Amino acid sequence: MIWTYVSLIVAAIAIAVAAYFYKWVEKLPVAEGKIAGIGQLIRQGAFTFLKVEYRILAIFVSVVTVIIFVIFPSPIWEGKVGPNIIAALSYILGALFSGIAGYVGISIATIANVRSASAAKSGLAPAYMAGFRGGAVMGMAVVSTALAGTALLHLLTGSADIVMAFSFGASSLALFAKAGGGIFTKTADISADLAGKVELGIPEDDPRNPAVIADNVGDNVGDVAGMGADLFDSQVAALAAALVIAAPLGQIQVIFCFSALGLLASIIGVLVARVSDTGDPGKALNSGTLLTCGVFAVLTLVATLLSGFEVRIWGAAIIGLVVGVIIGFTSDYFTGDGKKPVYKVAEACQNGPAFTILTGFSYGLVSIMPSIIGIGLAALGAYKILEPLGGNFPMFGISISAIGMLSIIGMIISNDAYGPIVDNARGLAEMGDLGDDVLDITDKLDAAGNTAKAITKGFAIGAAGLTVIALLGAFQEVVKGITGDVIEFSMMDPLVFFGALVGAAIPAVFSAMLMIGVNRNSQKMLEEIHTQFDTIEGLKEGKEGVAPDYDKCIDIATKGAIKELIPAGLVSILLTLIVGFVGGVLAVGGFLIGNIVTGLFLALLMSNAGGLWDNAKKYIEEGNFGGKGSDAHKAAVIGDTVGDPFKDTAGPSINTQITVVSLVASIAASLFVVFSIF
């Protein structure tokens, strides 16, 4: 049990580091002028959203808690109530821990944004540190709570199934946080851009724009809280899948070992991260990631040799990690500044918006291939490397490669949360009139954030891909536990094939519902903005002392987000249940397979096409192909607007959708076995 305890200790260290960084950032000075007040508005807006979201979530979690109590791990009418109470409590705990991590993230991000903007007055290095350490608080908070929660539950109950319930709690929250936050942020972003930049010709982040605070709030609730919940969810799901598969093999300890050392490597990575005033913040982020990978590889090899784990297991973890890094850098190629795809899309903008869309969409389609083959190779390699150990070890290999890929997640989240913080800092610098020098620095920080984000997204999708394959293995294990049979999910079985086709349609419908939601909300917010411009005197002209009603826009985004995401989430869950009760575990297995395949397909397509359009627009704004205001720029803005819900709402929410559905399948498996029609 030593590595379970080590996990708890490392998690405690990570929490201490987070607390230290939190204090460190909090103590940084705030520039004089309007900036503190505006920062306060953003902070309040973010917490308003969180409050509404958590209230709805509480209802959802309560309902699901009752359902879990009734059916999991075995239906209560079979007589054993004790484990069900524990499972229900674990479910609540999963949601709670993820919620706390999100809360901490929002809290630090809305402090760090103001500090980073203020620090930019003294140069790039201090501004970078404020942003990065703010992000690191989030990174440490997420990973430590995920690992500590899992370790604690396993220590107390000794059951891997219970961790599934914990994971489902985390997924429930992630679905709300990621999809809801995604709808919020893009509703605000699109409306602010259309009303401000396109219709009125005022700059981005202009304080006259009623949607401008909502836009900055969106960065926090979508990119910080949403992304944090998403990766919390991925990590716990990977742990849960690995534990379920590892339990019969007696390999629990190696999972905690690798996870603990991964977190330790991330702690080292975030502590040593630095940049000089003349340095490149993008390179600083990437070299931190690579350092963390190296530390992880060495630490785990030493631990493997000392603890007598199979070296092949270490190999599987490293395969996952290496493929993760490769996928990350591949998505950087497809969306990165200065690379061919971005250039081609920018070039196509000259021929009008139709060509912008077609070219971006086409390269988005092409970008699927390397990542999806990478995931396939990682799974194949991890399976094959553990095949000589026999039994279910090969499947365990896939789950451990997911653990490997997610090992450095603490560092990844830190980099990723840095993005919205400095993005906010840029907005604050603009709204707070901090001057052009500060804007230059925050622009540089922001650009580095975008590159880091592309890599993180590739990483997140890759890890999710391996995790959901492992969850499929876990589902097989769960069914074996119930029926005693190993089901193979043969695609020549019509139930499996039928399930696969239904499952394939889920990510499409789910993402369509989110995007239609963004559309609908943006319309409402645009109407509100027009009303304010028409009724508040002097607002358009920027008269001294006249301010728009920011809260109304925040309110529209909040209510709309919650309203739109609930049907999308329910459709996914209900269809899983319908397929299960109609076609039984075979159909559900197929359903998961179809869901994984098209889910990865669509997630990669949308994330990468969206990133491409965004960066093509930026490339034109740098003065290429006519620069700002040209027809090419107008076409690029249209591409970017299409890409917004692609890359920040639908694309990244699909991961969560797949995880939720996989866990629902495992949790309801005992019912499918008994009650299905076929």
Place this chain on the structure above:
Amino acid sequence: MIWTYVSLIVAAIAIAVAAYFYKWVEKLPVAEGKIAGIGQLIRQGAFTFLKVEYRILAIFVSVVTVIIFVIFPSPIWEGKVGPNIIAALSYILGALFSGIAGYVGISIATIANVRSASAAKSGLAPAYMAGFRGGAVMGMAVVSTALAGTALLHLLTGSADIVMAFSFGASSLALFAKAGGGIFTKTADISADLAGKVELGIPEDDPRNPAVIADNVGDNVGDVAGMGADLFDSQVAALAAALVIAAPLGQIQVIFCFSALGLLASIIGVLVARVSDTGDPGKALNSGTLLTCGVFAVLTLVATLLSGFEVRIWGAAIIGLVVGVIIGFTSDYFTGDGKKPVYKVAEACQNGPAFTILTGFSYGLVSIMPSIIGIGLAALGAYKILEPLGGNFPMFGISISAIGMLSIIGMIISNDAYGPIVDNARGLAEMGDLGDDVLDITDKLDAAGNTAKAITKGFAIGAAGLTVIALLGAFQEVVKGITGDVIEFSMMDPLVFFGALVGAAIPAVFSAMLMIGVNRNSQKMLEEIHTQFDTIEGLKEGKEGVAPDYDKCIDIATKGAIKELIPAGLVSILLTLIVGFVGGVLAVGGFLIGNIVTGLFLALLMSNAGGLWDNAKKYIEEGNFGGKGSDAHKAAVIGDTVGDPFKDTAGPSINTQITVVSLVASIAASLFVVFSIF
């Protein structure tokens, strides 16, 4: 063998009907004035394309013939050369028959278009009959050659494997015809629209536009020859898959029985098709389809009872047919005029092009679900209905449901080929100055063609879905013939899973390459149009006697189409071979599964989203949301331009891509068994 002979007889009747209709259309009068000359230009352009295409194809087919001779049905170094010679010849025959059907189609379509436009002077009914009977020539030609070729080969060789080679010949041609024609038609369409309507503000089909003839040629080579080759391919592939699976079960005769009676039903359907001058041509097309379905169901039931076939087999065929009709009408809902999705997209156009794209894309995503579930249900139902017969009968059920869905294909092709003919007629009426009354009539005929097209496309994708599932069954059967083992394609096998992920990426890369091809060619053609406008004096102003150089545009579209499609086709085929030689038959099985799932996904998405944008534009042009020239209309035009390569190039080519890859897998299976790395 009686039904094999009946198939040959019915095919002969169909050829006679085609010949009769051909003469009938040919004898119709041609209006005086420019129209005959313009019609001649279109006809010449279409044959120019066919000539270039067939020349390249001949090279391709020669190479593949040699490969087939060397490896199929068994490698020649194993000693048996005879069957390989027959297989190679069958391959050539498949390509040849498909080529002839396409040639006949182009030939009649470029006669019927002029006659239909001319007949419109006397009213709607005669114009409709010219268009419909022209289309019926194509329908009869395609189905009779497909059925006669298959029956003849099976009669002469008694081998189902040989039919696979015949099918592969048809697929090779279809890949060129569909993808090449698709690139041609959209290159011309987009360029003509952008240069004409958008830049110069001249109407559609204005003879001053240098791309206008190429545009009308495109309708013929893309929609007539391409679609014909596609459905020829689907039908032969369905027959081949069914024969391979049926051979060990002794159920060959029922396949020929149902196919022959399906063709007979179609003959009856096309012979009785009529519309009155005040009637609705759309309803006439649909009621013809439903009549054919009814006749088919009755005839096959009677034949089943008289011939002593299992009634359950008839049930499987009817399941396929019913689901085909349902899928067809579902896609009509998602793309049809007056339905909610079209209204919503048109409404979104008011908010600019970004919302047009997002809304259309979202509804396109939603539209995947009913069709894909329909395909799944058909496969499941057909499997289950034949399960009591044991053995491999359930898989045979799936193949026979594909036969059932494709049984009325003669009628479907007739309806579908009607579309481009009347579309051309509309163009000829405009270019030939036949007056507003004629334009009104041709507009009505054209609109009916669009609805029929939507239904046909749904049908074609549904049938392709079932066919490729059956081809997967055939692949399993082929492997069993080589190794003696039944492989189950368990998704828990990492090779299968790896193959599935690679296969999932193929349709994405394939369609991206085609769309990038259309982009690139359109640029070239636009440049050519601009050059002509700049250098040919009096052209812009429409000076008497000044004509553009139409041939140059046709030449650009032709060469570009061939150049772009070859790499796209080769990538699909080479990756199949690579996966096979690396991962063996298990990986290839997974590869086919992944390819089918995302192929259907993408084909449905692209076809339906494209249709939606097209019809949303038309809805606005009818005077809604500001009508022609409004900002909403401009946004709708952008959506339509994006949708063009979606629905007419990439979307419908994916079917063929999947079929080709499935057949490559079966044909190369014996090599994968021996030479694969894993």
